[in-house]
Amino acid sequence: MKQFIPLSVPNIKGNEIQYVTDALEKEWVSTGGAYIDRFEKEIAVYLNVNSAVACQSGSAGLHLSLVLANVTREDMVIVPTLTFIAAVNPVKYLGGAPLFMDCDDSLCMDMDKLQRFCETECELKDEKLIHLETQKHVKAAVVVHVFGNMADMEKAVKIADKYHLTLIEDATEALGSHYTKGDFAGRYAGTIGDIGVYSFNGNKIITTGGGGMMVTKDPVLSQRARYLSTQAKDDAVNFIHGEVGYNYRMTNLQAALGVAQLEKLNDFIMVKKANYQHYQEGIRTLDGLQLLPFNKAIEPNYWFYSLYIEDLEKYSKEAIIEKLSENNIQTRPIWGLIHEQKPYQKDIAFDIEKAKDYHRRIVNLPCSSNLTVGDVDQVLEVLNKSIW
Known part of the structure; x- marks a missing residue:
């Protein structure tokens, strides 16, 4: 029988062993260590953004994004139906209601239908988009860049601006994809909306085994994401916590893998x-x-x-x-x-x-x-x- 050809597996042929060994020898294996900071900075440089926040997974990054968007049980979030379910589950974590949108021929969200939904199924009241049937506040839209393709972000941004939606880019499959034409020429997937999220699962283009990354153009949101992802510590020495936080920080071992993968x-x-x-x-x-x-x-x-x-x-x-x-x-x-x-x-x-x-x-x-x-x-x- 011919050799097995897998669907999508990691490519570990760079400095992965060297960097992970270094992290092990220095005994920085958990959610602190130089490789986490290095990975965040190098991702930010690659994407041409000010900062990045390393997470345990793309799902964790998406959950944090919706927390930052202040999604609650009273809110609705527009999501695609054609995507991996991890893009939608965090809406339910927060008690919100997902509103499922169709795809276009890119397999990404159909922005013309999104516009029609906002025009015909909702009304704008006091800078809030209200869904007429449920009276829920349509607070955010999660746009997924499917299979490394990119959604029509020019239309997405215009719709989000008009209807005061927080625009979250699920770029978990699209690290490296970027526009070459139009208003966003040179801009990478995940860096155009309010918040962008990447995944480094084992089947992604680069991997840390698990792990993810969140980026935002708002330094206040970035700082808050880092705060919430590390259990919302106000005083780490005396274990004082200002909010309910999450154990969502990437480990140094994962980040060591990520630094090596990013080089390739x-x-x-x-x-x-x-x-x-x-x-x-x-x-x-x-x-x-x-x-x-x-x-x-x-x-x-x-x-x-x-x-x-x-x-x-x-x-x-x-x-x-x-x-x-x-x-x-x-x-x-x-x-x-x-x-x-x-x-x-x-x-x-x-x-x-x-x-x-x-x-x-x-x-x-x-x-x-x-x-x-x-x-x-x-x-x-x-x-x-x-x-x-």
Whole structure:
């Protein structure tokens, strides 16, 4: 049998062992240490922002973001239905009500529908967007940059400004993606809205095993995020705490991994871009299939590759996943739509159409940054030679 090709695994070929060993030898292994500060500063430099706050996970960063947005039980938060559920669960942690929005052809939130929702389903009262049916205050929107693509942030910012929404960018899949055209040319995913969040889970473009990072253009919010993430200590010596805080600080061991991974980020993106283009050339010859493109106004990080099934009579995502699995190739379908999940079936979903269609038609192909040309050829060979 041919060698197993995983979907997305870490690429540990830099200074990871050296830096982690250094942290171990210095016995700084927990939520204090030089590598945490270094990782925060180097991420901030990379993203061209003033500061960054390291967290235990992307989910922790999203939870903190909603806390900073003052989301309560009386509030509604606009979220996508086509995303990983971790983008939405923190709304429920705070007792808020998620409002599910459809995707556009980038797989990111449909900003035209978001505008229509604000215009037709809500009214602006005293600089607060009030949902007419529930009378809840629509306080924030969580915009996810899906698979390293980027949402239409020009429209998102205009909508957020007009309706006084806190704009949270879930850039957990999009570290390195940036605009090359338009008003935000040169700006990275996660640095355009009020708050941005990144993830360093094991399958992300760089990893710390777990871990995440939060950035914001407001230094007051950044300071408050760091305060809340370290148990809201007012006096660390005497254990005096001013608020209910969280154990959300990244560990020094995680950060040591992150520093080494960040050194290789641009190399990883180059490899992923080359592999994407190689896939694209091969899939272009297959009738009824295509590789989804990225937004033309951006330079993506090419995190995930989405095989799109045009001809559902010839192919099904289940058959493609099964056939590749039989040939020792790991793939996955796109996420189950969140508004259809058991914990969210009673929440409001606004005009969901495209997300349902994409859910039926997408299979994610192997995309690790250590994927070889031979690996890509093996995937293409199975797709090309299989009898469907």
